[in-house]
Amino acid sequence: MRIGTGTGIVAGLVVVALGCVLTGFLPRTDAGALGERIAPVLGFVVAITIVAELARDAAVFDVVSQRLARWGRGRVVVLWALVVVLAVVSTVFLSLDTTAVIVTPVVVVLAQSIGVSPLPFALATVWLANTASLALPVSNLTNLLAAPAMGEGP
Known part of the structure; x- marks a missing residue:
């Protein structure tokens, strides 16, 4: 090893x-x-990293992107909207890092595979991951560390 x-x-x-x-x-x-x-916080980070790595190794994001391509049926706007949903769901349930590091490359390959520019897809994924993580304590390590100082409310 x-x-x-x-x-x-x-x-x-x-x-x-x-x-x-x-x-x-x-x-x-x-x-x-x-x-x-x-x-x-470190326990959470380790646990969510393990979940994200297992999902990546199981090709969950690859399978999802193939489904998105099928559902998009060549319509770029529909595919982009589906990618937006994937980015938000990934960030909400996994983390900002998972979306940025694992989902973004999958989205780029997805866009290239259908012959469109990957830039709008990649930027949407990263921007949404970053934006969604601001409001969700579990999606951003900084939020977890700052939560005690900000009080108990959302």
Whole structure:
């Protein structure tokens, strides 16, 4: 098994963080409070990443895009509207990152496969993911981290 660059960077940061706690640079009580605050968010991120990766490996988004192409029947406006729905649903139920990283490339391939410019499809997907994630706490990690400071309301 080969360890990727990202994994190495994360491991290095964990070692640095542990070093900060063990040397007293970051007091243990502060580290504990920080851990309690971010543990649920990190747990959510790990869980949703696993779900998104499983969906990608199972070709869920590829199958959905093929269905969209079939339902669009060559009508670009209808296909674009269907892509908008896919982007919103993906962002609502998975995350901004899933839509941007996994759905956008699928949408680009979908547009290219029917012979239209992928730019409007890709931009719509990314913009909608970003916009939808602003209002949904679970779709954007920043929202999850900021939620306690903003109060209990939506």
